[in-house]
Amino acid sequence: MSKIANEAFRDSIGTIDNEGKRKFIYPKKPSGKFYDYRKWVSYFLLLILIANPFLKVNGNQFMMFNILERRFNIFGFPFWPQDFYLVVLFMIIGVVFIILFTVIFGRIFCGWICPQTIFLEMVFRRIEYWIEGDRGAQMRLAKQEWNTEKIRKKTLKWTVFLMISFGIANVFLAYLIGSDNLIEIIGDNPAHHLKTLISLLIFTGIFYFIFVWFREQVCIIACPYGRLQGVLLDNKSINVAYDFVRGEKEAGRAKFNKKEDRDLSGKGDCIDCRQCVNVCPTGIDIRNGTQLECVNCTACIDECDTIMESVGYPKGLIRYASEDEIEKKAAFKFTARMKGYTAVLVILIGMLVGLLFLRTDVEALILRLPGQLYQHKGENISNVFTYKIINKTNNDFNAIHFKLKGIKGDLKLVGKQSLKVPKQGMSSGTLFVEINKYLLESDKTKLKIEVFDGDKKIESTTTSFLSPRTFD
Numbered sequence: 001m002s003k004i005a006n007e008a009f010r011d012s013i014g015t016i017d018n019e020g021k022r023k024f025i026y027p028k029k030p031s032g033k034f035y036d037y038r039k040w041v042s043y044f045l046l047l048i049l050i051a052n053p054f055l056k057v058n059g060n061q062f063m064m065f066n067i068l069e070r071r072f073n074i075f076g077f078p079f080w081p082q083d084f085y086l087v088v089l090f091m092i093i094g095v096v097f098i099i100l101f102t103v104i105f106g107r108i109f110c111g112w113i114c115p116q117t118i119f120l121e122m123v124f125r126r127i128e129y130w131i132e133g134d135r136g137a138q139m140r141l142a143k144q145e146w147n148t149e150k151i152r153k154k155t156l157k158w159t160v161f162l163m164i165s166f167g168i169a170n171v172f173l174a175y176l177i178g179s180d181n182l183i184e185i186i187g188d189n190p191a192h193h194l195k196t197l198i199s200l201l202i203f204t205g206i207f208y209f210i211f212v213w214f215r216e217q218v219c220i221i222a223c224p225y226g227r228l229q230g231v232l233l234d235n236k237s238i239n240v241a242y243d244f245v246r247g248e249k250e251a252g253r254a255k256f257n258k259k260e261d262r263d264l265s266g267k268g269d270c271i272d273c274r275q276c277v278n279v280c281p282t283g284i285d286i287r288n289g290t291q292l293e294c295v296n297c298t299a300c301i302d303e304c305d306t307i308m309e310s311v312g313y314p315k316g317l318i319r320y321a322s323e324d325e326i327e328k329k330a331a332f333k334f335t336a337r338m339k340g341y342t343a344v345l346v347i348l349i350g351m352l353v354g355l356l357f358l359r360t361d362v363e364a365l366i367l368r369l370p371g372q373l374y375q376h377k378g379e380n381i382s383n384v385f386t387y388k389i390i391n392k393t394n395n396d397f398n399a400i401h402f403k404l405k406g407i408k409g410d411l412k413l414v415g416k417q418s419l420k421v422p423k424q425g426m427s428s429g430t431l432f433v434e435i436n437k438y439l440l441e442s443d444k445t446k447l448k449i450e451v452f453d454g455d456k457k458i459e460s461t462t463t464s465f466l467s468p469r470t471f472d
Contacts, residue, residue: 014283032302053174059394106239
């Protein structure tokens with residue numbers, strides 16, 4: 001990077017003033033090709049985000065993360081605590097995918113996909129522009145005394161923000177407790193669901209605080225992904241980047257003068273209009289190079305292209321490019337590191353697909369009762385077991401019973417001979433197994449027990465049967 005750019009490099013973040021106090025950013029309303037693309041992508045993702053907890057696949061909520069009851073639905077697949085390894089694998093795949101995406105495309109996830117950015121830039125800021133006006137109007141309003149105009153605008157904005165925050169909190173709760181439960185609670189007396197109501201108010205307060213005051217500081221201070229990108233990016237990663245070779249040249253950047261031949265003067269194409277700074281939602285100067293605060297939102301690209309077009313210079317002074325492409329004119333290459341992350345991602349996805357195919361809709365667990373060995377009942381040996389049947393489907397099982405496989409014996413449920421397991425439910429109890437001692441070949445025999453719903457076998461499991469070492 002040029003000497004001029006290095007000399008201008010700031011040593012503090014744009015949201016903190018010289019006294020260390022919070023400094024609000026008033027970015028200029030962006031416009032341009034990339035901003036239009038981002039609007040369509042954002043509204044599509046918002047639709048998915050809001051609809052996800054209310055969509056059903058085979059009777060299952062499309063997305064649900066009920067931590068309290070330890071029930072998860074991912075893409076309509078229900079996951080129980082016994083399936084938690086699959087949830088962990090899903091999360092690892094997501095992390096590896098984001099890492100690979102960052103190594104190749106930088107922090108583009110933050111600018112185009114992250115819910116925080118989408119809500120802030122495409123919902124709350126657009127409402128702010130509508131009520132308070134663009135950058136200049138907002139700055140004047142902030143300095144203005146609390147007169148009728150300021151009170152009216154601020155009250156309207158904060159009220160609308162509060163309503164939207166309340167709506168987001170409801171959607172968030174739908175992910176956590178299930179949309180059916182949420183709809184049932186909404187239609188009931190709030191006094192009967194005080195815990196849920198308190199949780200809803202807490203989430204509303206959190207979202208309101210974030211989008212009214214904390215804002216871009218989530219990306220700069222709180223988000224760990226911003227720190228992670230520092231160790232993932234290299235000179236070959238594609239980022240929103242300023243072409244300092246073209247922008248600075250020999251004499252550096254300078255104000256535009258239409259009577260001047262900049263090629264003869266050696267001045268760069270950057271006319272130092274600072275519009276890329278004014279439009280930045282995190283308050284940085286992209287001309288200082290790749291920075292922690294940059295979320296790759298492309299607002300500076302659109303603004304710079306507009307300025308370049310107005311003064312008759314080629315577009316692309318700020319663009320998606322790698323540092324090697326700008327400095328060395330090197331074409332993009334799929335590096336060994338990118339290939340390594342891709343291989344890991346493919347392996348993990350292959351493992352997940354295989355495990356999903358092996359996953360059963362019904363899980364049976366039969367274990368010997370702790371502290372119990374065996375009992376003699378004439379020529380029979382008896383063991384007592386506990387069982388647990390988990391029904392992961394949306395169908396009720398009304399006639400569950402067990403059968404021994406591969407060996408003769410009696411299997412008896414304590415208290416009942418058949419049992420019911422509701423959909424998305426569980427049933428447990430105790431059973432006895434009696435086997436003739438002459439059929440047992442060792443002191444620890446492996447039993448295979450099949451689980452039936454009526455005449456249909458739905459699962460099979462194994463357990464150990466204890467008996468004496470020798471028989472008289």
